[in-house]
Every structure is written in C-alpha cells, then in structure tokens.
Amino acid sequence: xxxxxxxxxxxxxxxxxxxxxxxxxxxxxxxxxxxxxxxxxxxxxxxxxxxxxxxxxxxxxxxxxxxxxxxxxxxxxxxxxxxxxxxxxxxxxxxx
Amino acid sequence: xxxxxxxxxxxxxxxxxxxxxxxxxxxxxxxxxxxxxxxxxxxxxxxxxxxxxxxxxxxxxxxxxxxxxxxxxxxxxxxxxxxxxxxxxxxxxxxxxxxxxxxxxxxxxxxxxxxxxxxxxxxxxxxxxxxxxxxxxxxxxxxxxxxxxxxxxxxxxxxxxxxxxxxxxxxxxxxxxxxxxxxxxxxxxxxxxxxxxxxxxxxxxxxxxxxxxxxxxxxxxxxxxxxxxxxxxxxxxxxxxxxxxxxxxxxxxxxxxxxxxxxxxxxxxxxxxxxxxxxxxxxxxxxxxxxxxxxxxxxxxxxxxxxxxxxxxxxxxxxxxxxxxxxxxxxxxxxxxxxxxxxxxxxxxxxxxxxxxxxxxxxxxxxxxxxxxxxxxxxxxxxxxxxxxxxxxxxxxxxxxxxxxxxxxxxxxxxxxxxxxxxxxxxxxxxxxxxxxxxxxxxxxxxxxxxxxxxxxxxxxxxxxxxxxxxxxxxxxxxxxxxxxxxxxxxxxxxxxxxxxxxxxxxxxxxxxxxxxxxxxxxxxxxxxxxxxxxxxxxxxxxxxxxxxxxxxxxxxxxxxxxxxxxxxxxxxxxxxxxxx
Numbered sequence: 001x002x003x004x005x006x007x008x009x010x011x012x013x014x015x016x017x018x019x020x021x022x023x024x025x026x027x028x029x030x031x032x033x034x035x036x037x038x039x040x041x042x043x044x045x046x047x048x049x050x051x052x053x054x055x056x057x058x059x060x061x062x063x064x065x066x067x068x069x070x071x072x073x074x075x076x077x078x079x080x081x082x083x084x085x086x087x088x089x090x091x092x093x094x095x096x
Numbered sequence: 097x098x099x100x101x102x103x104x105x106x107x108x109x110x111x112x113x114x115x116x117x118x119x120x121x122x123x124x125x126x127x128x129x130x131x132x133x134x135x136x137x138x139x140x141x142x143x144x145x146x147x148x149x150x151x152x153x154x155x156x157x158x159x160x161x162x163x164x165x166x167x168x169x170x171x172x173x174x175x176x177x178x179x180x181x182x183x184x185x186x187x188x189x190x191x192x193x194x195x196x197x198x199x200x201x202x203x204x205x206x207x208x209x210x211x212x213x214x215x216x217x218x219x220x221x222x223x224x225x226x227x228x229x230x231x232x233x234x235x236x237x238x239x240x241x242x243x244x245x246x247x248x249x250x251x252x253x254x255x256x257x258x259x260x261x262x263x264x265x266x267x268x269x270x271x272x273x274x275x276x277x278x279x280x281x282x283x284x285x286x287x288x289x290x291x292x293x294x295x296x297x298x299x300x301x302x303x304x305x306x307x308x309x310x311x312x313x314x315x316x317x318x319x320x321x322x323x324x325x326x327x328x329x330x331x332x333x334x335x336x337x338x339x340x341x342x343x344x345x346x347x348x349x350x351x352x353x354x355x356x357x358x359x360x361x362x363x364x365x366x367x368x369x370x371x372x373x374x375x376x377x378x379x380x381x382x383x384x385x386x387x388x389x390x391x392x393x394x395x396x397x398x399x400x401x402x403x404x405x406x407x408x409x410x411x412x413x414x415x416x417x418x419x420x421x422x423x424x425x426x427x428x429x430x431x432x433x434x435x436x437x438x439x440x441x442x443x444x445x446x447x448x449x450x451x452x453x454x455x456x457x458x459x460x461x462x463x464x465x466x467x468x469x470x471x472x473x474x475x476x477x478x479x480x481x482x483x484x485x486x487x488x489x490x491x492x493x494x495x496x497x498x499x500x501x502x503x504x505x506x507x508x509x510x511x512x513x514x515x516x517x518x519x520x521x522x523x524x525x526x527x528x529x530x531x532x533x534x535x536x537x538x539x540x541x542x543x544x545x546x547x548x549x550x551x552x553x554x555x556x557x558x559x560x561x562x563x564x565x566x567x568x569x570x571x572x573x574x575x576x577x578x579x580x581x582x583x584x585x586x587x588x589x590x591x592x593x594x595x596x597x598x599x600x601x602x603x604x605x606x607x608x609x610x611x612x613x614x615x616x617x618x619x620x621x622x623x624x625x626x627x628x629x630x631x632x633x634x635x636x637x638x639x640x641x642x643x644x645x646x647x648x649x650x651x652x653x654x655x656x657x658x659x660x661x662x663x664x665x666x667x668x669x670x671x672x673x674x675x676x677x
Contacts, residue, residue: 019220020173020227027176050182051173052209055224058216 006074008067010081014088017060020051022089027051029080035071037081048081097330102303103284103569104323106292107626109341110276111334114316114327115254116307128195128314137191141198144238148231149178174227183209199239204308206232250274255316257307266291266400276318278325280305284572285552285563285602290394292320293605293624294374296381300325302566347673351629355386359632361614363639368620369628370426372600375401376414379421381625386632389426389483391622392548392600393418395471396434411474419482426483428548428622429475430527431500432467433489435460452562457490462499472507479519487548491526491533497543527600529553534582541593548622549586551601555579573656574603575612575663580651587617598622607634607674608663614640615647630674637671 012018018026030037030048037048041063046053048067059065065085069078129137156171177183183205190201206228213225250273259280261269266288269277274297282288282301292299298320310327317326317337326333359367370391371382382390398406398414406414419427435456448454461468475486488500501524511518528534529550541547551574556563558579561571573579583599590597598620604610605627611634613621623631646666653659668675 016220017218020224021169024169024173024176047182050180051176052180052228053182055221056209056212056216058213058218058221060218 004070004074006067006069006078008078008082010065010067010085012059012061012063012065013085014091015061016091017063018054018057020055022084022091023051023054025084025089026054026081029084030077033069033071033073033077033080035069035074035077037074037077038068040066040068097333098327100278100300100303100306100325100327102278102300102323102325103282103566104299104320105282105284105286105289105301106297106299107320108276108296108298109320109337109344110255110298110318111337111341112253112255112275112316113314114310115250115256116310117256117258129191129197131195134192134195137198138188140239141187141191141202141235144198144235145178147238148234149175151234152178170227173224174231177228178231199236199241202232202235202239206235208308255318257310257316259307261288269295269297271295271297276320278303278306278316278318280307281566283562283564283566283569285556289602290552291374291397293602293626294372294378296624296626302569304566348629350673351633354629354632354636355384357386357632357636359388359635361635361638361640361643363641365614365640366619367614367635368598369632369635370428370598370620370622371625371628372622373418373625376417376421378625379418382628383421385625385628387425387625387628389428390418390422391426391428391598391620392487393427393429394433395429396432399432399434406470408470408474411471412477415474415478415484416481419478419484422482424482426485428485428487428525428546429478430487430489431458431475432461432471433457434467452556458488458496458500459490462496462503465503468503469507472504473511473518476504476508476511476518476522477516479522480517484519485523485525485546487525487527487546489527489550490529490553491540492530493532494536494539494543497526497540501543527553528586529557529601531558531582534585537586537589538593541589541595544595546596546598547586547590548598548600549583551579551583551599551603554582554601555603558582573660574601575609575650575659576656577651577654577659580612580616580659583613583618584616584651591617596620604631607631607671608660608667610634611638611643611646611666611670612650612659612663614638615643615645615650633674634667634671642670 014022027049038045039048041057041059044057046057048054067078067081152171152175156175159171186205187201190196191198210225210228213221213228216222250270253273253275255275256277258277260282261277261279276298277292278299279288279301280303288299288301298318300318300320300323303325315328317329359369368388370389371385371387372392372394373379373382373390374394374397398411415429435454436451455463475484478484486504488497491497504524508518508520523545525546525548526540526544527548527550528537533540552563555572555574555576559571559576561568563572586597597618599613599618600622604613604621605623607630610621610631614635646663650659650662653662
C-alpha cells in the first residue's frame with residue numbers, strides 16, 4: 001500500500017465558483033475512489049467527500065486550492081478531480 | 097453545572113426545567129439518551145434519513161421530468177448533503193458520546209452548517225443555507241418533532257432559553273407557564289427587558305452564544321438580579337438559591353403590608369408612585385402593589401401581540417378596561433411608540449440603517465394618520481370613563497407637539513359632529529426623552545399639561561448608545577452624570593413653570609436610584625408594578641433632607657459606576673432590609 005500523499009494545486013475556473021452543483025460533482029468523483037482526499041483553501045482543509053464542508057469554504061471563481069490524496073488510487077483520484085476543475089465543472093462557456 | 101453571565105434585565109430568581117428554542121423558535125426535545133438507548137436512537141436517525149432520502153429522490157425525478165435535469169440537480173445536491181459522511185460522523189459522535197437525542201443533534205449540526213454558509217457573503221451559497229435548514233426540518237419531522245412554535249402551547253412551567261425573542265413573542269409569553277427566560281442577544285433597555293419587567297419574569301439577556309453548550313441541561317436557574325444563569329445546578333447551589341427565594345418571598349410579604357400606606361418620607365413629603373403597564377391584564381398587579389395610578393400605558397403592545405391591525409374599537413375596549421379597573425385613578429396613555437425595535441409583523445417603514453434615529457414613535461404616527469387617528473379617537477372616547485391623560489412619545493421639536501395637538505382637536509370636533517361621547521379637554525403631556533426636548537423645555541412647558549421623563553430613551557440618546565445592543569451595554573447607565581444633569585434641568589424648568597413632572601423610565605424602579613431622584617426634586621415616578629413595594633419601602637425609610645444630601649453628593653461624582661456604588665451604600669445604610677442576596 002502506498003502511503004505517499006499526492007498533492008496538486010487547482011484553480012476554480014467556472015464563473016459562479018464552487019456552488020452546489022460543482023460541489024456535488026466533486027463529491028461524486030471523490031467518492032468513487034478509496035483514497036482519502038482533502039482539499040485546502042487559505043490553510044483551511046476539508047474532506048472532498050463532504051459537500052457541506054466544501055460549500056462552507058465559499059470558493060469563488062479564481063480561488064486557488066490544493067488537493068491532498070492518500071491511498072491506493074490517490075494518483076488517479078487527483079487526476080480526475082483536477083480535470084473537473086480544469087473543465088470548470090462543465091460550466092464554462094464554449095470558447096470562440 | 098455550568099454558570100453563564102449576561103445582562104440582568106428583570107429582577108428575581110426562577111428555577112425550573114429548560115425549554116430550549118432554536119433560532120427559528122421551535123422546540124427541540126432535549127433529553128439525555130441512556131447508554132442502552134443509543135443504538136435505538138441511531139436507528140431512528142437512519143430511518144428518518146431514509147425517509148427524507150426517498151422524498152428528495154422523488155422530488156428530484158419529478159422536477160427533472162417537468163423542468164429538466166438542471167433544475168432537478170438542486171435536489172441532487174440536497175441528497176448529497178443528506179448523505180454527507182462528515183455530517184453523519186458528527187451526528188453519530190453526538191448521539192454516542194454526547195448522549196444527545198437524534199433530533200437535537202440534527203438541529204445543532206445542520207444549523208451550524210447553515211449559519212457558516214450564511215456568513216460567507218455569497219448570495220448563491222446563502223441560498224444553500226436554506227436547503228440545509230430544509231433538510232433539518234424534514235429530518236425533524238420524521239423524528240417526530242413538532243416544529244410549530246411552542247411558546248403559545250405550553251402545558252408545564254418552563255424557563256425559556258433562546259437566541260432572541262421577537263417583540264410579538266415576548267408580548268405573547270404565557271405567564272402561566274413561563275417562569276423566566278435567557279437569551280443570547282439583547283440589551284438592558286430593549287423590548288425584552290421592558291416586557292420581562294412587566295410580566296415580573298426574571299430574565300437575563302445578552303449572554304452571547306450559549307445554546308450550543310446547553311448540552312443535556314434539564315434544570316436552569318435564572319438569577320435576574322445578578323445576571324447569572326446556571327445550567328444543571330448542583331445540590332448546594334440549588335439549595336442556596338432555594339433559600340434565597342424563600343428570603344425574597346418573606347420580604348415580599350412584608351413589603352405587601354405597605355400596600356395601602358402612602359409613599360411619604362419620614363418627614364411627610366408625599367410622593368406619587370404610579371405603575372407602567374403594557375397590557376390591560378397588568379392592572380390587577382398594579383392595584384395589588386398599591387399603585388396610585390397608571391403613569392405609563394404603552395399602547396403599542398396592542399399591535400405587537402396580534403397579527404391583526406387593532407381597530408378603533410380594539411383600542412377603545414383595551415383602554416376602557418384599564419380606565420374602569422383603575423376606578424378613577426389617573427391613567428396616562430402614551431400614544432403609539434412603534435418603530436425601531438418595536439415593529440410588529442407589518443413593518444411600516446423600509447429597513448432603516450439607523451432605526452433608533454429613524455421613522456419611529458411620534459414621527460411614525462404623524463406620518464401615518466390611518467394608524468394614529470383610530471388610536472386618538474379611541475383615547476378620547478375612553479376618557480369619559482375615568483381620569484385619562486394622553487402623552488406623546490419622543491417629541492423632539494415644538495412643531496411635532498403642535499401637529500399632534502392639532503390632530504387631537506380635529507378628532508374631537510369629528511366626534512362631536514358624529515354625536516359620539518368623548519372628552520373634549522383631555523390633559524396633554526409629552527415624554528421628555530430626547531436631549532433636544534430638555535434643551536427646549538422652557539418652550540415646551542408653555543404648551544403641555546404635564547411632562548414625563550422617559551429615562552430609557554433619554555439615556556440612549558444622551559450617551560449615543562443603542563439600548564438593545566449587548567456590545568455597548570456597559571455604557572448604558574441611567575445614573576450617568578450627563579443624564580443626571582439633564583434630569584436636574586428638567587426638574588428646574590418644570591418647577592419654575594409649575595408643570596407637573598414625572599419619571600417613567602426604568603431608572604426609578606431601582607430603590608437606590610429612586611432616593612437620588614427624590615433628592616433631585618422629583619415628586620412623581622412611574623415604575624413596573626413589581627418595583628413599587630421596594631421603592632415605597634425605601635422612600636418611607638428616609639427624610640427629604642437625607643435624599644437631598646444624597647443628591648448633592650452624587651452630583652459631584654464623575655462616573656455612573658461611582659454614583660451607583662455610592663447610592664447602594666446609602667441604601668444599605670438607610671434601608672438595609674432591601675439588600676437581599
């Protein structure tokens with residue numbers, strides 16, 4: 001078993017920030033993995049599988065956050081979650 | 097045992113079972129779960145969560161079918177909240193280790209999340225706070241908790257512990273069952289303080305956040321003299337308070353013997369001691385405590401205690417009840433003092449940034465004749481049944497007083513034309529509670545029949561301190577030297593003009609401060625009914641000369657605290673019986 005902590009920085013890109021729908025998607029993605037996944041904003045770290053905790057972070061568009069994952073599928077979990085952030089939780093206007 | 101400190105606003109001690117109300121004002125059953133009952137409590141929670149989950153899932157499918165997937169997603173987020181692993185970890189911990197009931201744990205935890213979300217200053221997330229509260233309500237419903245407001249349907253004696261009581265909740269407290277209350281917010285001069293005194297309920301307000309730490313408290317002591325609230329007192333404490341309660345009762349019995357004796361000093365200077373009331377039913381207590389009359393009838397509580405707009409007839413019947421019960425004794429009816437912290441359920445103003453400096457009291461009444469006229473008509477009609485006098489609150493300028501008097505004249509003419517019985521020459525007075533009125537008093541005295549100093553507002557406006565804000569409560573002192581100087585000026589000007597002057601604020605209800613007022617030349621006071629016996633006792637124990645010495649010395653002191661300490665020391669010397677611990 002790997003006990004290494006995988007970390008990665010992400011940025012909230014969708015205009016309305018980490019509101020209910022993106023938080024729901026984030027929890028769903030995180031919950032598909034065994035790993036313990038935490039997310040941090042301004043030194044405040046919460047469980048990525050807890051929608052109530054995520055919402056109380058009040059992360060708005062442009063907020064920088066850090067992911068911390070530990071467990072067998074930690075690497076994969078972080079990659080999938082980072083992609084969600086990257087895609088703005090599918091809330092970005094198509095460019096062009 | 098847990099001891100909490102707040103602001104004492106209504107004297108006396110009450111001991112009884114706790115009724116904890118959450119911020120929305122409903123009752124959360126708060127009993128300790130026995131260790132062997134924990135598993136059952138947890139399975140009750142699980143069943144409730146399943147039920148709510150099914151309901152949310154059904155709503156999600158239904159909404160998605162009608163309005164599309166994205167609308168149904170709001171329920172998806174709620175489902176996600178309902179199954180939040182952190183939420184369940186905390187609920188389990190509170191039930192297993194804290195012995196809390198499932199309902200209580202649910203309410204506490206979800207309320208904390210909701211208030212965290214509201215604090216974020218993000219309107220999207222603030223709306224999610226409502227979703228969290230919605231889940232809480234549904235869970236409580238399935239846990240068998242009745243979420244109606246409980247204050248109107250009590251069946252046993254309780255002590256109410258809550259964040260805040262609205263004016264209408266305070267006005268509607270069922271005095272048969274509520275023995276006392278404690279609140280997280282509130283200050284010494286707010287509506288809760290006034291009503292608690294009127295209802296003779298021991299009360300402590302402005303305690304700060306404490307409901308969360310109430311734990312499984314079952315018994316509460318409210319010490320309204322010292323501003324102390326004790327949760328789950330140990331036997332020694334309980335016994336100490338029980339003994340104190342008995343001593344107090346004994347003192348009350350001895351003071352009751354003074355009821356029919358006049359309020360005169362030992363050298364025969366007579367004082368007029370009257371009572372302040374909010375509701376007609378308080379007249380009984382006034383007579384029982386030997387009030388010479390009603391010095392202040394706060395009519396706005398007719399508004400605050402009902403959802404219906406009171407009609408002219410409602411006003412009339414209430415006033416008539418008071419006037420007839422007082423059997424010819426004077427009754428000073430103060431016109432509506434609505435606004436600021438006394439708004440009722442139908443705000444007449446837009447929310448104001450500075451409500452105490454805003455459209456309140458006489459200003460509001462003059463701007464809303466549809467509100468003011470029925471009251472004045474009822475007042476003039478009720479005046480034929482006894483000695484009724486009308487008093488306008490918060491008069492700041494001469495023009496306000498003249499407008500109000502003119503309105504009374506017009507209404508009297510209307511009543512005469514319509515052939516309705518009324519009193520034509522009703523005595524008209526004003527409250528002196530704005531420093532501007534004190535400064536212009538030499539002009540005002542020419543246009544009124546009597547004056548009454550409202551110390552609650554006078555203190556607030558002189559010292560620039562919000563009387564209902566617990567954060568500045570220490571500045572709110574009616575014995576502040578600045579306030580005393582204004583009172584002294586009023587006594588002087590009223591005396592020169594030969595206009596009767598009374599004091600109707602809370603200040604006179606403190607026996608030590610009452611001696612000071614007498615020494616300053618005040619000869620009439622209006623107090624909460626339950627304060628009358630003590631003040632009468634104090635007055636009957638001193639001579640005018642002693643009071644004048646007290647006043648002369650107090651006026652040389654520079655801080656409210658020094659003045660109060662000095663007054664308390666004098667009271668202890670002249671009337672030691674009143675110093676009860």
